[in-house]
Amino acid sequence: MGIDYYGILQIPKSSTDLEIKKAYRSLALEFNKEMLKSDNAQEVFALIGEAYDVLSDPLRRAVFDQYGEEGLKRGVPMVNDYIPAYHYHGDPMLTYKNFFGTSSPYADLLDVLKHPPLLYKMSDGNKAVRKKQPPIRHPLALTLHEIYFGGVKKMKIHRLVFVNEEQSRTEVKEKILSVPIKPGIRPNTEIVFPEEGDQNPAHIPADIIFITEDRPHEVFTREGDDLVMIANITLEEALLGTTVTVKTIDHRTIRVPLTDVVSPAYEKVVEGEGMPILEQYPDKGNLIIRFNIEFPSYLPKSSKEMLKKGFHLAKIGGTSNQHEVINKLVLADKILRVDPDERLPPFDY
Template sequence: MGIDYYGILQIPRNSADLDIKKAYRNLALEFKKELLDNPEANQIFSLIGEAYDVLSHPLRRAIFDQYGEEGLKKGVPMVDGCFPAYHYHGDPLATYKDFFGTTSPYADLLDVLSNPPLLCELADGTKCLRKKQEPIKHPLHLTLHEVYFGGVKKMKIHRLVFTNDERTVTEVKEKILNVPIKPGIKAKTEIVFPDEGDQNPATIPADVVFIIEDRPHETFVRDGDNLVMTVSVSLEDALLGTTVTVKTIDHRVIRVPITDVISPGYEKIVENEGMPKLEDYPEKGNLIIRFNVAFPTYLPKTCKEIFRKGFHLCKLEGGGIQHEVINKMVLADKILRVVPDEQIPFVIRHY
């Protein structure tokens, strides 16, 4: 004969769902307490959990009522298929927590005893529970210069404050909050000033929260700890090389030579010229230079011929290192086109 789940919960077979819950609650509280002193109670506690798991589920209960424990755990055929074999997960504390919402059903009561809620007394003498107001959030836009060096940002707020000892009358007053800015502070960082909202006898003042946002910069965009800038260059510079002059956030001027051919997606990385790393100060991220290549709107026929010859030579050489051949052809053409007055003088010797 199989297990009688109704007998375990000590209820009749025609019990309502509420009766099942009441029975489980009483038995679970009783035997969970005994678990501390009697290891054998664990088996009973597990059977109580399994009984509730079956009888609180309408379909499982219907299968059990008709086929008993054996049919429930072997599976039975149904009109739309087969009811799968039931197996209890074996963790009565999980069932307990699912029922009570916690492993201790008295947790809320104990919390109230250790941390009693704050009460307020109204003008008519009645008392009410004081709830904390919702946080007041303000965006704090910082320049990259402010993020780079850090410091203190002074923010002015206006709020209601008590003006009498009875804490019943309020008026608007101004307050300056000093917001600490660490070098390299991340965007979306929240800086909280607790209880700096309006004072009210019936509520707890709200927290004032400043959310860091980057103010747009004319040259740089912040990407994590890196700084990204985009430079426009001519096709000639893209092929032959150039030098990019960068005015850094800390007021220096650096010159970055570009000796590679600037191809689509090419980036020049300058190490240690980015933003300070918040968690590893004074280390810095990198400067990433990206490029927009400005193509000429018109190309003379002679220039086309030079490029055509260069690509043709590349094909003859197997198609490799085209940009080097193009560079040599363009340089040769420039030398041949120098005006006579700009040519290097030479001496004719007679023997």
């Protein structure tokens, strides 16, 4: 005669899934090998684990109910299928860990001692467990100026609070929360105010969570710890060079010289002029300048010829000083266009 798994768990065959779990929980805590070191107790602990492994699975339980332990472990042929033989993995502690989430036989007791459930008295005099309300999330839009300097942002909330000693009556009250903003704080950062939600006799107040987001800026956008801006320059400035004036978030004016030929994909990086780096304050990221090149709507034929000549000479002489060659040609063309009578007299050494 095979093993009676119901008998091992000391439950009737009609037991529900919840009753099976309760029976296993009670016996597993009693015969845990950490508490009882005898060989007999360890064998019983293994049988308890196997019994729960079978009866907690609907298919295994159905096969066991119809064919017993022998049929379960031999396998059952069907009309068009075959139910494979069952073999217990042989590690009752694995079953125990999967059920309790730990191998400690004292975990259940210690959790209750350290974190006793909060109770409240119902109208009928009985007591019930107070459950915590789900968190309340609010977006917190910050300007780049606020993120750059950091500080404290005041946020007004309205919440229900107890107004009597029995904590049975509540009223809506206004409260100001001081939200700390660290320099360089990143988007989607959660700032938590524990249990600042509505007070209620039957519930633990919810946490209030502010989630940061960057407010759009008229000049800069933020990419990680870097600031990015778009500068509009003419084609002449892109080829011959210019200086870009930037008003920074901390109210300074910096002038960035452009000496390279600016192509559509060109970026000018100014080190240390970005946002504060949160973990390395007061270090800062970089300022990245990208360019929108404005092309002239019309070029006279003489100008096209001049540019063509300049590009040709640049190809012959190499491209390292191409913009200087073009600059000299344009300057020479301007001198030649001046009326001879208006030219300055030659300098006499």
